[in-house]
Amino acid sequence: MTTFDTLNRRxxxxxxxxxxxxxxxxxxxxxxxxxxxxxxxxxxWSAGGxxxxxxxxxxxxxxxxxxxxxxxxxxxxxSGVVGHSAIANAKNDGYAIGTVTVExxxxxxxxxxxxxxxxxxxxxxxxxxxxxxxxxxxxxxxDIKALSAAIKASAxxxxxxxxxxQGGIWHLALVxxxxxxxxxxxxVTWVPSEGSAPAMQDLVAGGIDIVTASLAETKAMVDAGxxxxxxxxxxxxxxxxxxxxxxxxxxxxFTLATWRSIGGPLGMPQEAIDAVSxxxxxxxxxxxxxxxxxxxxxxIKYLAPAEHAAFMAQTDKVMGEALAAAGLAT
Amino acid sequence: xxxxxxxxxxxxxxxxxxxIAIVIAAAAFGMFVGAMPGLTATxxxxxxxxxxxxxxxxxxxxxIVAASGMAIYAGDxxxxxxxxxxxxASAAYVEDSHQLALKGKLNLSLGVSLTVSSVGGLFGVVILxxxxxxxxxxxxxxxxxxxxWLATLGLSxxxxxxxxxxxxxxxxxxxGLALSTVGxxxxxxxxxxxxxxxxxxxxxxxxxxxxxxxxxxxxxxGAIRLHSDPVPQVPPTRGPxxxxxxxILRKYPRNILRSSALGTVIGALPGSxxxxxxxxxxxxxxxxxxxxxxxxxxxxxxxxxxxxANNAAVGGSWIPALVFGIPGDSITxxxxxxxxxxxxxxxxxxxxxxxQLIYAVFMIFILTNIVMLPLGWATVKVARxxxxxxxxxxxxxxxxxxxxxxxxxxxxSFGIALMLVIGLLGWVMEDNGFPMxxxxxxxxxxxxxxxxxxxxxxxxxxxxxxxxxxxxxxGLGVFVFLVWGGALIGAVLAARRRRMAAEMDARL
Amino acid sequence: MQIAxxxxxxxxxVLGAYMLYAASGFPSFPGQPYGAALLPSLxxxxxxxxxxxxxxxxxxxxxxxxxxxxxxxxxxLKDRRGAISGALIIAVVLMQILFGDLIGFIPVSLVMLTVxxxxxxxxxxxxxxxxxxxxxxxxxxxxxxLKVPLPxxxxxxxx
Numbered sequence: 001m002t003t004f005d006t007l008n009r010r011x012x013x014x015x016x017x018x019x020x021x022x023x024x025x026x027x028x029x030x031x032x033x034x035x036x037x038x039x040x041x042x043x044x045w046s047a048g049g050x051x052x053x054x055x056x057x058x059x060x061x062x063x064x065x066x067x068x069x070x071x072x073x074x075x076x077x078x079s080g081v082v083g084h085s086a087i088a089n090a091k092n093d094g095y096a097i098g099t100v101t102v103e104x105x106x107x108x109x110x111x112x113x114x115x116x117x118x119x120x121x122x123x124x125x126x127x128x129x130x131x132x133x134x135x136x137x138x139x140x141x142x143d144i145k146a147l148s149a150a151i152k153a154s155a156x157x158x159x160x161x162x163x164x165x166q167g168g169i170w171h172l173a174l175v176x177x178x179x180x181x182x183x184x185x186x187x188v189t190w191v192p193s194e195g196s197a198p199a200m201q202d203l204v205a206g207g208i209d210i211v212t213a214s215l216a217e218t219k220a221m222v223d224a225g226x227x228x229x230x231x232x233x234x235x236x237x238x239x240x241x242x243x244x245x246x247x248x249x250x251x252x253x254f255t256l257a258t259w260r261s262i263g264g265p266l267g268m269p270q271e272a273i274d275a276v277s278x279x280x281x282x283x284x285x286x287x288x289x290x291x292x293x294x295x296x297x298x299x300i301k302y303l304a305p306a307e308h309a310a311f312m313a314q315t316d317k318v319m320g321e322a323l324a325a326a327g328l329a330t
Numbered sequence: 331x332x333x334x335x336x337x338x339x340x341x342x343x344x345x346x347x348x349x350i351a352i353v354i355a356a357a358a359f360g361m362f363v364g365a366m367p368g369l370t371a372t373x374x375x376x377x378x379x380x381x382x383x384x385x386x387x388x389x390x391x392x393x394i395v396a397a398s399g400m401a402i403y404a405g406d407x408x409x410x411x412x413x414x415x416x417x418x419a420s421a422a423y424v425e426d427s428h429q430l431a432l433k434g435k436l437n438l439s440l441g442v443s444l445t446v447s448s449v450g451g452l453f454g455v456v457i458l459x460x461x462x463x464x465x466x467x468x469x470x471x472x473x474x475x476x477x478x479w480l481a482t483l484g485l486s487x488x489x490x491x492x493x494x495x496x497x498x499x500x501x502x503x504x505x506g507l508a509l510s511t512v513g514x515x516x517x518x519x520x521x522x523x524x525x526x527x528x529x530x531x532x533x534x535x536x537x538x539x540x541x542x543x544x545x546x547x548x549x550x551x552g553a554i555r556l557h558s559d560p561v562p563q564v565p566p567t568r569g570p571x572x573x574x575x576x577x578i579l580r581k582y583p584r585n586i587l588r589s590s591a592l593g594t595v596i597g598a599l600p601g602s603x604x605x606x607x608x609x610x611x612x613x614x615x616x617x618x619x620x621x622x623x624x625x626x627x628x629x630x631x632x633x634x635x636x637x638x639a640n641n642a643a644v645g646g647s648w649i650p651a652l653v654f655g656i657p658g659d660s661i662t663x664x665x666x667x668x669x670x671x672x673x674x675x676x677x678x679x680x681x682x683x684x685x686q687l688i689y690a691v692f693m694i695f696i697l698t699n700i701v702m703l704p705l706g707w708a709t710v711k712v713a714r715x716x717x718x719x720x721x722x723x724x725x726x727x728x729x730x731x732x733x734x735x736x737x738x739x740x741x742x743s744f745g746i747a748l749m750l751v752i753g754l755l756g757w758v759m760e761d762n763g764f765p766m767x768x769x770x771x772x773x774x775x776x777x778x779x780x781x782x783x784x785x786x787x788x789x790x791x792x793x794x795x796x797x798x799x800x801x802x803x804x805g806l807g808v809f810v811f812l813v814w815g816g817a818l819i820g821a822v823l824a825a826r827r828r829r830m831a832a833e834m835d836a837r838l
Numbered sequence: 839m840q841i842a843x844x845x846x847x848x849x850x851x852v853l854g855a856y857m858l859y860a861a862s863g864f865p866s867f868p869g870q871p872y873g874a875a876l877l878p879s880l881x882x883x884x885x886x887x888x889x890x891x892x893x894x895x896x897x898x899x900x901x902x903x904x905x906x907x908x909x910x911x912x913x914x915l916k917d918r919r920g921a922i923s924g925a926l927i928i929a930v931v932l933m934q935i936l937f938g939d940l941i942g943f944i945p946v947s948l949v950m951l952t953v954x955x956x957x958x959x960x961x962x963x964x965x966x967x968x969x970x971x972x973x974x975x976x977x978x979x980x981x982x983x984l985k986v987p988l989p990x991x992x993x994x995x996x997x
Contacts, residue, residue, distance in 0.1 A: 038987065040987060042741075046663070047379050047664050047667065049667060052379075053667050053670065053671055056379070071985050071986075073741045073986075074376070075740070076532060077513065077514075077532020077533060077535075078513060078514050078521075078528070078532045079514055079531075081528060081532075082529060082531055082532045085528045086741075086742070110519070112514075112521065112531070113528070160788075160789055165516075166517060166518045166519045167519055189788060191474075191788050191789055192781075193785065194516060197656050197657060197663075198656075200654075200655075201470065201472070201473075201600055201654075201656050202473050202474060204470050204654075205470055205471050205472055205473045205476075207473030207474055207475070208473075219655075219675065220654055220655030220656075220676050220677045221654060221655070221677075223675065224653075224654060224677040226470075226654070292671075295670075295673050296671070296675075377985070497888060497891055497895075498892075500884075500888055501850060501885075501888050501892070504881055504885055504888065508853075508878075508881050508885075511877055511878050511881070515864070515874035517873065517874070518873055520864055520865055520874040522860070522864060522874060522878065523860065546931075549927055550924055550927055550928075553920075553923040553924055553926070553958075554921070554923055554924040556958060557917065557919040557920060557923065558913070558917045558920055559914050722955070722958035722959055723955065723960060723968055725927075726930070726951050726955055726958070726968070726969075727968065727971075729927065729930060729931070730947060730951060730972045730976055733930075734980055734988065737934075737938075737986075738980060738986040741986065741987075743934065743938050743939060743989075746934055746935045746938070749931070750931045750935065754928070758841070761840060761912070762841055776877070779877075780876070780877045783872075783877075784872055784873065792872070
């Protein structure tokens with residue numbers, strides 16, 4: 001009661017902004033009866049991160065097309081287990097969907113959860129990014145060939161690398177690269193970190209030698225001239241970094257991608273599946289979305305639900321093998 | 331140096347009617363969120379993200395700057411009035427501000443924290459503007475070794491803060507640390523103490539825990555004693571809020587300067603923010619105070635130090651975020667996301683590519699810290715009338731906000747359950763003389779402490795000497811040992827003195 | 839609730855022992871003696887040591903002649919009204935945890951706030967008013983302003 005004064009001022013403004021945004025929304029002719037009320041988009045990662053940002057963009061564009069509010073709900077923690085469980089266990093009426101990320105194909109192998117990609121209704125994949133190999137600008141290794149040769153010649157454990165937690169996607173990137181070099185999975189010691197930002201800090205401060213993380217995550221330090229991308233673990237070079245060669249070009253046959261997609265619990269009504277996936281197919285070519293993604297350094301890769309399901313199943317298999325090779329699977 | 335042209339462009343961006351309106355609205359929002367036990371500064375920022383999504387870069391960042399700065403100050407208000415810190419950054423000195431208020435010095439308590447918050451905030455901003463690149467460079471020298479010593483130093487603050495019963499304070503600290511080990515192990519990803527509960531994999535969410543420890547405990551006490559033996563209330567206070575503030579500023583210029591500088595540096599170090607800054611400043615203040623016995627019983631000096639430090643940290647935490655895209659604290663972690671979203675990719679280039687945008691944000695920073703004074707004054711005026719609302723109505727309403735706030739943090743009833751369990755634990759503990767503050771300290775620093783130790787050991791292949799190999803790490807490490815050594819010698823001497831006194835008594 | 843230091847010390851020691859036991863099952867880091875078990879083990883030892891120290895206090899006090907009360911309840915909680923008030927606060931929170939998702943935030947909050955306000959001695963009309971005010975403010979603030987969807991429950995189709 002004492003706070004009414006402050007509340008009103010703010011709400012009037014917010015209300016006005018909200019109304020303004022809503023009035024711009026054209027009515028949608030897509031699905032007749034879905035959605036009739038706000039939809040929750042559960043995000044397993046925290047506000048401000050990559051998945052959250054792309055999820056919010058998609059939510060805003062879904063809202064534009066389907067004419068209902070899409071609320072992004074961050075259910076974070078437990079390396080994504082909490083949020084992914086929340087999506088799979090949500091009421092399957094189509095009013096709770098979420099961003100399903102590559103971790104779903106990994107967590108069950110290490111025994112964190114029983115959930116697998118098969119526990120979700122795929123609604124479409126919208127992003128895939130390859131990790132790079134990044135070193136400090138002070139590093140004596142100026143290209144991937146020199147670095148690979150030095151690693152091969154070194155005693156196991158001499159080099160230290162980081163980028164995410166133990167058994168995380170970027171750890172697997174390192175493992176895959178080591179295996180492609182014909183070395184043991186732990187030839188370069190993995191230093192677990194809480195995400196790529198602290199790893200980049202440690203890299204530049206001289207605490208570790210290598211970071212394997214997506215180019216979007218190394219961008220700030222690379223642009224600042226503090227770190228250098230030596231290679232990309234993709235099939236081909238990316239437009240934003242045309243000078244960064246792939247591992248393949250240098251005779252190391254390994255590629256890996258992290259991906260983000262929209263999914264829901266099993267047993268969603270067909271009209272909801274159709275409405276969301278059709279809208280998503282439009283969103284990925286929407287100039288607003290394309291500009292946003294390239295601005296943050298995210299790649300766009302779209303797969304319709306059927307291919308999305310097959311892709312998830314395939315990733316699941318590859319991850320299982322990689323985790324086993326790294327000695328991390330249970 | 332920047333050209334006048336850029337500055338005038340920045341000024342026209344910052345001082346448009348729209349931006350000013352947003353700053354004021356967001357500031358009011360921040361005041362409200364901060365003043366509401368159960369809603370925090372980080373939450374204010376996270377909740378602003380969807381709103382800023384549709385704004386231009388400058389108003390979007392203006393909203394976040396205004397809301398987060400205000401929320402950090404406003405957290406002091408319920409701390410003083412109800413002994414429930416509104417944000418974690420106010421937890422360090424909640425006892426002092428509340429005790430002052432109970433003595434009828436509510437105006438002094440809130441006036442001091444408002445004034446020094448504004449001064450500290452301005453200090454942080456000035457450093458941000460002048461020294462961002464240099465300080466960011468300093469912060470970039472920190473590897474896990476340096477952070478380990480920093481976390482240890484933070485935990486050592488408990489030695490200085492623990493007042494009446496060191497043993498019970500230590501147990502409180504251990505409980506905070508133990509709570510921080512719940513969930514996935516920060517290094518290996520192994521689940522610990524989760525008892526098969528999926529939500530516990532995420533660990534003990536800090537904010538519901540704090541709401542539980544402070545607000546739920548206080549509400550329970552209030553409710554139980556409502557009929558028979560009401561909890562002492564803050565007496566109604568009148569009169570101008572800023573009376574005597576000039577005197578305070580003249581009396582403690584060195585404290586304000588020291589704590590603002592400390593706050594800015596701690597804010598600038600990635601991963602430590604306003605909350606840790608407040609703790610450290612409070613501990614340093616008590617250590618060097620001429621009246622350390624007043625701390626925890628209503629020390630104005632401690633309030634001056636801690637309250638200026640936490641607002642200085644707000645500006646400081648933007649330094650690594652802007653220059654290197656590394657979050658200084660949980661608020662700037664969100665800010666970085668917004669920067670990217672608006673195409674202002676953080677990095678040294680942010681000052682080169684769109685300098686007018688950054689300088690516009692800096693101007694808003696300054697504006698916010700000035701606007702804080704009248705807005706804070708108004709909020710305190712409104713908040714004081716809370717006192718005239720009978721407890722029997724106030725308690726249930728505050729409880730509802732606590733429930734909803736805890737829910738919002740996890741977006742599930744798990745947050746509420748966490749709040750209740752930890753609240754009950756805290757309530758029993760406090761009744762038995764265990765202080766609450768060290769629990770919070772342990773919970774804040776536990777993960778940083780453990781993670782940096784394990785990763786450092788991995789990097790050093792188990793060689794403990796590596797903790798002293800880098801110059802800054804060695805300096806910090808030696809400092810930690812000096813602090814501990816000093817405290818131990820002090821404790822031994824005190825014990826011997828006590829024993830000798832006891833023997834004398836026995837002989838007599 | 840006042841509990842004797844010896845009892846608290848015992849609780850601490852048991853907690854410490856449990857942490858040590860649980861930590862013994864945590865894997866250590868590949869090639870490292872340190873890992874997930876390190877901090878819990880250290881804390882386990884710390885709890886046991888401080889538990890013993892706490893218990894020793896009571897023993898020393900008894901040796902000096904004071905009587906130790908193992909368990910005492912403060913007067914306000916002995917008063918039946920006080921105990922019910924405390925229990926009601928816990929009940930309000932519990933109801934929201936247990937039934938919030940199912941029935942929805944609004945009905946649970948309305949009912950519980952009214953009950954507790956009435957128990958606290960607020961008149962019927964005022965209690966209803968403040969219950970509606972508190973519930974409405976939270977709902978409006980979170981669902982509309984802050985975009986945090988609170989559970990709708992039975993009002994799913996209505997709102």
